[in-house]
Amino acid sequence: MSKRAWRYVFFSLAILIGFAAGLGYGWLINPIRIGGFASPDNGTSLDALPIDYRTDFVLMIAELYQAEGDLPLALERLDLLGKQPLTTMTEAITYADSLNYADVDLQLMRNLAFVVQQFIDNTD
Amino acid sequence: MLDNTQEIKITPTQPDDRVKIPAPGPKRSPWYLLTGLVLGIILGLLYAWLINPVVYERSTPAALDATGKDLYRGIIAQVYAATGNLERASLRLRELGDEDSARVLGAQAQRLLAEGHVTEARALAMLAAALQDPQIPPDTIEPPTLLQPTPTEAPPSIPTHTLPVPTSPP
Numbered sequence: 001m002s003k004r005a006w007r008y009v010f011f012s013l014a015i016l017i018g019f020a021a022g023l024g025y026g027w028l029i030n031p032i033r034i035g036g037f038a039s040p041d042n043g044t045s046l047d048a049l050p051i052d053y054r055t056d057f058v059l060m061i062a063e064l065y066q067a068e069g070d071l072p073l074a075l076e077r078l079d080l081l082g083k084q085p086l087t088t089m090t091e092a093i094t095y096a097d098s099l100n101y102a103d104v105d106l107q108l109m110r111n112l113a114f115v116v117q118q119f120i121d122n123t124d
Numbered sequence: 125m126l127d128n129t130q131e132i133k134i135t136p137t138q139p140d141d142r143v144k145i146p147a148p149g150p151k152r153s154p155w156y157l158l159t160g161l162v163l164g165i166i167l168g169l170l171y172a173w174l175i176n177p178v179v180y181e182r183s184t185p186a187a188l189d190a191t192g193k194d195l196y197r198g199i200i201a202q203v204y205a206a207t208g209n210l211e212r213a214s215l216r217l218r219e220l221g222d223e224d225s226a227r228v229l230g231a232q233a234q235r236l237l238a239e240g241h242v243t244e245a246r247a248l249a250m251l252a253a254a255l256q257d258p259q260i261p262p263d264t265i266e267p268p269t270l271l272q273p274t275p276t277e278a279p280p281s282i283p284t285h286t287l288p289v290p291t292s293p294p
Contacts, residue, residue, distance in 0.1 A: 018168060022167060032172075049188075050183060053185055
């Protein structure tokens with residue numbers, strides 16, 4: 001093989017080694033938070049929680065709304081989950097329904113969803 | 125002596141048999157290897173961060189950052205204060221993975237009280253108290269009071285010898 005060909009081989013090897021190092025850093029040492037997920041070492045935020053915990057969080061917000069009747073506060077709490085409040089509510093109710101949550105809990109979430117829907121309709 | 129003399133024939137070497145010495149030219153440095161390495165690292169990071177990032181499917185409340193845990197704990201406590209359902213509150217708190225939930229709740233109550241969030245602090249203190257003694261009805265729990273640092277007795281003044289200040293120049 002000519003000297004020029006060897007240079008291409010070494011250049012390709014260097015790229016491969018660099019690529020592996022980049023992957024190692026990007027996946028293991030310092031994984032970046034994309035799509036709402038992050039390394040547990042760095043700590044996640046509430047919007048990174050999976051759907052089961054999100055649903056329970058929504059249920060807690062609905063329980064609090066039932067007790068306080070404070071819609072702006074409920075919306076503020078729903079905002080913590082990162083998505084549009086109505087989207088968050090819909091996802092949670094769908095998930096809770098699929099897992100056969102207690103009727104009382106489902107009703108609480110539906111009540112809040114209804115009020116949120118009304119609020120959004122009035123705002124638009 | 126002369127009889128032992130041997131004739132040595134030296135044949136001139138052919139031009140092709142000579143050792144070839146490369147002609148001096150521009151020497152290639154290994155910088156291209158470093159360039160390849162840097163290029164690879166950039167490509168690797170782009171792939172790992174943008175194209176195919178790590179996704180942790182099972183993030184739990186225990187993996188939340190400090191702010192997230194405080195928020196989660198605060199909501200649990202307020203729900204407990206509103207519903208009085210200690211069993212559900214305990215189950216939710218367990219997901220946070222605190223070693224001593226009552227102590228953590230108490231500490232958070234103190235912090236919030238110092239910041240002026242009385243309602244949430246009260247809810248946290250109620251839950252902390254209920255965890256320590258589940259027989260206590262929630263309504264009978266006293267609202268928390270801000271812990272004040274205990275005043276320490278001032279050390280007695282120690283008389284020191286000082287030189288007399290001259291009132292007039294010598």
